[in-house]
Amino acid sequence: MANNGKWDRRSLFRGAAVLAGTAATAPLFSGAATALTGSNDADALFKAGKFEQAGRAYEEILKTDPTNLHAARRRGYVALLANRFPDAEKYLTMALNLAPDDKETNYYLGDCYIRQDKLAQSAPHWQAAGEDGYAKWFAAVRGEAYQIHGDTARLEFKQMDPIPLVEASVNGGPTKRFTFYTGAPNLNMRASVAKEAGLSPVASQKIEYENSTIWAYYGILDSFKLGGIELRNVPVGWSSTESGQDVDTDSDGLIGTWVFYHLLTTFDYAGRQLILRRRTPETARKARAAANRTGAKPLPLWLAREQYLHSTGSFAGATGSRTGVVGVNLGGTSEITAGMRGETAEQLGIRSDYDRQIGTFGSSHPAVVYPCYPKEIRLGNAVAKEVYCYTNPNQPINVPWPYGTGFDTMGWFSHCFWKPHNITLDFTDMNLYIARGKAT
Structure with missing residues (x-):
């Protein structure tokens, strides 16, 4: 939260969230990601969004070097992305024992506990992470939240x-x-x-x-x-x-x-409705069955930094296409179908109009972006061709903690992409289902 009257990325976004709706999935900070310690192979897998493989690689490091703070913390973070709470707590606690004052570890543990509605348990970790406001807020909750x-x-x-x-x-x-x-x-x-x-x-x-x-x-x-x-x-x-x-x-x-994430939620854009259901094994089974009937396959769902949703998607331009981790921005205010990092647009040869700059504001920071028109963008079976998007040449594909997720993201899918579809988020099995047309 704010320190000495100054604001950080999270305090501003939380405090002015009623103003929000246009921010990109990751912060609009410029500059290259810093190098990380530990195994180059494990870090490369993590940055590329190959989280399962990265988790196994960090485990191998810990077998031979159980005092490796970076490997323990990163292994816990990988588990947290997929809401695998026992593993997240195990490895983040291991990291915390190695460095009790480590702010990054405490931040992830605080997030891990609030996702499980253990708000009081999260409070000391938010305090240690420098998030005084969160610590006071969650310590004040009495009884079961949500x-x-x-x-x-x-x-x-x-x-x-x-x-x-x-x-x-x-x-x-x-x-x-x-x-x-x-x-x-x-x-x-x-x-x-x-x-x-x-x-x-x-x-x-x-x-x-x-x-x-x-x-x-x-x-x-x-x-x-x-x-x-x-x-x-x-x-x-x-x-x-x-x-x-x-x-x-x-x-x-x-x-x-x-x-x-406390509910089984379907954002039924095509049917112009929001469908909320209690999260139970039965409702999850019905959601999977409904998705299967439409031919929608489960896509991975990852949750990073308290609220940022990600899955696997692709962008295509004149010189090629790429599949990787993308942000999933449901709701909000935006006339674009997707946004993309400058490197993504440049490497894929995506047609961009640099004569028509747009001044915008995302994640609490002003930014200059440009209209662009990819040949295709895809999330599962949902496809859009030659649609209006924008690109930010100064937005890197990877921003490390404490300002970003630490892994590469090509861009994000936005408000207009979803309109022909219905999208279900299953935070129990961590899957995303997207199908064309109204939800049944």
């Missing part, structure tokens, strides 16, 4: 563009219009909505944002009702200007990844 009541909800999109909107009730009050975005972490809402709901902050911070000052607040919401599903005891954030006014009025709030 309690789920109800089994299924179907929420009609009240609006598709420029941002999708669905209706939800806060603390039993009248319905409000919330957007959603998997590039944002927690549930956020406007300050006026928080006040109406009777919320009190358990932590707060002052943030300098786009040449102005805002206050970010963090509290605990009693009830968040999404149609037939109600979540209780939910961590929530809100933001206001120094005078107490709302920061943004495009929506009443924003639903982030933390809400969605």
Whole structure:
């Protein structure tokens, strides 16, 4: 969080999440990734997104060198990407025993525990990672967080563009219009909505944002009702200007990844609805069966840095195509079908219009991007050809911790790509299913 009145990448994004919806899946930092210690082979596999092979390679290192901090921490991170919590805890604890004050290890352990709703257990690790606000926030949660009541909800999109909107009730009050975005972490809402709901902050911070000052607040919401599903005891954030006014009025709030990974969620763009189901073996089985009937094969799903979703996709241009790790940005505000790193566009010969620069803003940083038109982009059986995208020549394919994921990503799929499809996220088996047409 903020230190000495200054903000970091996460504090700003969390505090102003109600403003968000346009940020790229990884931060827009320039500069090459720094070299990592340990086995070159294991690190190369990790950076290339070959996480299973990388995990085995790090295990081999640890067999001969059990004091290798980098290998232990990275092996735990590989497990965390796939929500394999026992392995994540095992290896991250091994790393922590080697270096108790290591901020990166503590950060991953804090994330590992919040994914399992062990919020109080996560607090000391956030403190050790330098995330004081998170530590205070999660230490204040009493009882079970994200309690789920109800089994299924179907929420009609009240609006598709420029941002999708669905209706939800806060603390039993009248319905409000919330957007959603998997590039944002927690549930956020406007300050006026928080006040109406009777919320009190358990932590707060002052943030300098786009040449102005805002206050970010963090509290605990009693009830968040999404149609037939109600979540209780939910961590929530809100933001206001120094005078107490709302920061943004495009929506009443924003639903982030933390809400969605507690449920089996289908983003039914083609059917203009959000389908939420309780996560059980039975609902997961039904989702797999429905996907199989449409011919949709399970794609890998990886969760990095609290909220960033990834899978495997491909880009193609005049000089070739490449398959690799891509970001999955569902929801948010964007007129593009996909965004790509400058190196991706250049190496694949993707037609780019450098005469028409676009000033934009992503992950709390201004950026200059350019229109580009790949021959094809693909995620599973979902394909788009010659569609409008953009590329950022200054955006590297790999940004290390603490600002990025540490592995290579070619780009990300955005709002307009999803419109002909329905997409189901299964955070139990860590699979993504995408099928053309409305969800059944």
